[in-house]
Amino acid sequence: MENRNAVRLGRRVGVVGLGCWQLGADWGQVDEKDALAVLHAAADTGVNFFDTADVYGDGRSETLVGRFLRERGDDGITVATKMGRRVEQAPENYSRENFLAWNDRSRANLGVDTLDLVQLHCPPTPVYSTDEVFDALDEMVEAKRIAAYGVSVETVEEALTAIARPGVASVQIILNAFRLKPLERVLPAAAEAGVAIIARVPLASGLLSGKYTRDTRFGEDDHRNYNRHGDAFDVGETFSGVPFEVGLEAVERLRPLVPAGATLAQFALRWIIDQPGVTVVIPGARNPEQARANSAAADLAPLTVQDEVRAVYDELVRPLVHDRW
Numbered sequence: 001m002e003n004r005n006a007v008r009l010g011r012r013v014g015v016v017g018l019g020c021w022q023l024g025a026d027w028g029q030v031d032e033k034d035a036l037a038v039l040h041a042a043a044d045t046g047v048n049f050f051d052t053a054d055v056y057g058d059g060r061s062e063t064l065v066g067r068f069l070r071e072r073g074d075d076g077i078t079v080a081t082k083m084g085r086r087v088e089q090a091p092e093n094y095s096r097e098n099f100l101a102w103n104d105r106s107r108a109n110l111g112v113d114t115l116d117l118v119q120l121h122c123p124p125t126p127v128y129s130t131d132e133v134f135d136a137l138d139e140m141v142e143a144k145r146i147a148a149y150g151v152s153v154e155t156v157e158e159a160l161t162a163i164a165r166p167g168v169a170s171v172q173i174i175l176n177a178f179r180l181k182p183l184e185r186v187l188p189a190a191a192e193a194g195v196a197i198i199a200r201v202p203l204a205s206g207l208l209s210g211k212y213t214r215d216t217r218f219g220e221d222d223h224r225n226y227n228r229h230g231d232a233f234d235v236g237e238t239f240s241g242v243p244f245e246v247g248l249e250a251v252e253r254l255r256p257l258v259p260a261g262a263t264l265a266q267f268a269l270r271w272i273i274d275q276p277g278v279t280v281v282i283p284g285a286r287n288p289e290q291a292r293a294n295s296a297a298a299d300l301a302p303l304t305v306q307d308e309v310r311a312v313y314d315e316l317v318r319p320l321v322h323d324r325w
Helices: 032-044 056-072 096-110 125-129 131-142 156-163 186-193 244-257 264-273 288-299 306-321
Strands: 003-005 012-014 049-051 078-083 117-121 149-152 168-174 196-200
Touching: 032 056, 032 288, 056 078, 056 096, 078 096, 096 131, 117 131, 117 168, 125 156, 131 149, 149 156, 149 196, 156 168, 156 186, 168 186, 186 196, 244 264, 244 306, 264 288
Parallel strands: 049 078, 078 117, 117 149, 149 168, 168 196
Antiparallel strands: 003 012
C-alpha cells in the first residue's frame, strides 16, 4: 500500500487506514471476536493507521485495539485516539487536569506508555483558539505521554484555526464525495503547513457503499437511526448531513462512474485518496471482508472523473451542506 508522510506528523502511514468507532458502539453490536478479526484483516492488507477514541463504547474500542496491538506485536502500526467527548461540551472542561486524566485512561486502555497521536475530539469552537489548551498538549509531548497531537473538527474554519497552531500535527475532517468544501482551503493550507489530513466519514455513513435503499432500516442502537436529525451529536457525522433520500439519488448518479471491477465504496475511497493533501482515509469495517475490500481501494488507478463527481455534488448536495460546515 502507498504510504504518505506529513512533516508535522513525522511518520509514514498507509493511505487507507481503519476507523474503529464501529468496534465500540453506535453502529450496532460487533462482538469481540469479530472486532479483533477486523483489526487483523486490515493489518494483513497493509493498513498501519488505526483511529479510535476514548468515547467509542466508553473505552471498548480502545481496549480492543490495545488487545490487537499485544497480539500483533511491533508491526509499524500507528494508533490515533481522541479525547474530550466523555464530558459536558463546555470549553472549560478542556483543561490540563482533564487532559492528564484522559491520557492516563487511554494509555491504560491501549496498553502503551506513549500514545502515537491524540486528537481533541470535535471540541467547542472556542477551544481551538485557547492558548492554554495547546500549552497543555505541548507539555504532554515533552513528557512523552503523547508523540503528537491533532484535532478532529466539524467545520472548515475550525480546521484552519488549528492548522495555524505550530504544534498541530493532524486535522481530521469529514471529506467525501458529499463533502467537498475542505478541498477549497483546508487541504491546501494543511499541505503548505505540513499537517496530516485524516479523512473521516469517507463513505457518508455507508451511503457511498451503494448498498442502501429506501427500505433500509437501522437498529435502535445505530446512529444512522437515532442521530439522523442531529438529536445526539452533530448531524454532519451521520450521512455527512445529507438527507437519506437525497443521498440515495446522488449515489445512483455516481454509480456509472465506477471503474470496471471496483465497487462503489472503493471508488468513493479512491476519490478521496486522489485529493492533493490527503494523508489517510479511515473507513470503518464490521467484518474482515469489508476491511480487505476497503484496503483494495488503494490499488485502483487514480480516477479521471473529478468533474463528474463535482457536478453531482453541485446539483444535489451543495445546497444542503456546503455552507453548514
